[in-house]
Amino acid sequence: MMAAVVVAVAVVDQLVKTLMLGWLEPGQPVAVIGDWFRFTLLFNSGAAFSMGSDSTWLFTCIQIAFVVGVAVAAPRVHDRWTAVGLALIAGGAAGNLVDRLFREPAFFVGHVVDFISVGDFAVFNLADSAITVGVAVFVLGMFFGEQAGEHPDGVDEDATAPADTADDNDAEGEEPARA
Template identity: 70%
Template sequence: MAVIILVVAAIDQATKAIMLAWLEPGVPVPVIGDWLRFLLLFNPGAAFSMGENSTWLFTTIQLTFVTGVAIAAPRIRYRWQALGLALIAGGALGNLLDRLFREPGFWFGHVVDFISVGGFAVFNIADSAITVGVVVFVIAMFVDERRKVDA
């Protein structure tokens, strides 16, 4: 799990560094017309920029989650649950690093977002990992519950 968490966070931070060097904030760069484009934004809130005045709360939640997964990891028995939690924790760690070390300052930093799909929210690799991780974890929970019922 630790390897997955660190790889996800590293890929997230590397892609953010590339986009920060390449893109101008707020200037879209089409990849597939208007459907997929790169658009550099700095998000103080959560998904869809909700909670813009609660950056400290999201930082605290992400730190707590990553720490909790690290503590619980040795007791997680099911591979797919572990994968889901590792993807979520890796994404949380990627965004946590932004909140800790980016402007406007420690604990209140804004998350770098740059992937824009259609009229949907602008997001990053960490957000994608969190979303995929939640789907994997929920499916794993249902499959594992089904195994218990069938046993």
């Protein structure tokens, strides 16, 4: 399931970016809901809010490491909240990673295509939204996810463990007291 979410987020992100690149002119806002919601095509070499614009290579490395890390960890993730959260984050990272690897100005240091502008907030894209929602889901899962010892399919793991056959009064390694 995680792989499907990662791929779906990355593919949808890239398809929408391609549509926006064909439709929008860089820096020319297109009002959708007045000045509050508009499309504005920008190319971001940095991270959120264009921070670290001189460190594009570092963000590329971080995104590669995260996507690979999630792929390696995925088989061991059993909590649904964690799985969905990590998959959304990895899908968003993968969508932006494609930009960094294959867009101008060069391989590995490409600029991310951003186009969603809400109010006076930063301009972002669908991959960024998936990352934000994924972090929220992951954090919510820490508080409301499956409880320890409960298997995600509803089976209590403790209930399937072999019962302890020792007398409850027995201390480990000691003989029971005789009357």
